Amino acid sequence: MNWPTPTGRIVIAGGTGFLGTHLARRLSELGCEVIALGRHATPPPGKWRIVQWDARSLGDWVTHLDGAAALVNLVGRSVDCIKTPDHYDEILRSRVEATRVLGQAVRKIAAPPPVWVQMSTAHIYGDPPEVVCDESAAFGYGMAPFVGQAWEAEYEKAKLESQRGVVLRTSFVVGRGGGAISRLELITRLGLGGTVASGTQGMSWIHIADMTRLMERGIADPNMSGVYIASAPGPVSNREFMKALRKAMRVPIGLPAFGWMVRIGAPLLMRTDPELALYGRYVVPQRLLDEGHEFLFADLDAALVDLYHQ
Secondary structure, three states: OOOOOOEEEEEEEEOOOHHHHHHHHHHHHHOOOOEEEOOOOOOOOOOOEEEEEOOOOHHHHHHHOOOOOOOEEEOOOOOHHHHHHHOOOOOOHHHHHHHHHHHHHHHOOOOOOEEEEHHHHHHHHOOOOOOOOOOOOOOOOOOOHHHHHHHHHHHHHHHOOOOOOEEEOOOOOEEOOOHHHHHHHHHHOOOOOOOEEOOOEEOEEEHHHHHHHHHHHHHHHOOEEEEEEEEOOOEEEEEHHHHHHHHOOOOOOOOOOOOHHHHHHHHHOHHHHHHHHOOEEEEEHHHHHHHHOOOOOOOOOHHHHEEEEE
């Protein structure tokens, strides 16, 4: 499947994170002028510019949106943490407030970006143990689905009627040098990368290269609009994922972890939420499949081999 090459100035809110850096690099290679909005104006690792903002209030950063070809919003505090009330609040507010202020910004400029690509989460469907969800599935129950719905609701209010909007409900992005897979790499190297609890919980995933291409397509393809699940078409169980990861990393042993062990060890040793490992979801990108979108890595083994043996 082909789409036009992105051109012009692209503004990436949250452009200093794992996904944002990959997208900024790709767009720079294509010849775009890339502005990455970040909380810290550190020198970028490539040929793009980082502009400081607080993701909450208007400032000089707004001028970079005037005349831009596209806006991409990837802002959101990491969910890889212990879920205290304070962290829950930060997770919600970081997403809603950044989206809100971007909506205020596009209403203050003469030439707002004609397209707005918005990050969302596949966790909006909750943690069904067996049901395979596509874009039409019912939303789940709990903190993560609530955050996802609030995030998307704010986006619908923030986006201009004149803007083409693309919402990407993103699954687990696998890529080296960052992201959540770094946690799994560590425990796998320690010989602890076995099945977690029952091992039947779903792990929906997407290779970083496919995620970057999907954001690129959202920017440039005039036929792409609305809500999409951003995930490879082959979700797997936790048991299957960990087996594939051990194979790719060439670690022959992976001790399993009972649920009670994860509930104790995750907050104490990894400083993270045990439910991230104990629960999951199976999602399929039905709209992308219906549109004939081609994935570079539709197979998990091939995706992990690319990451660890290239």
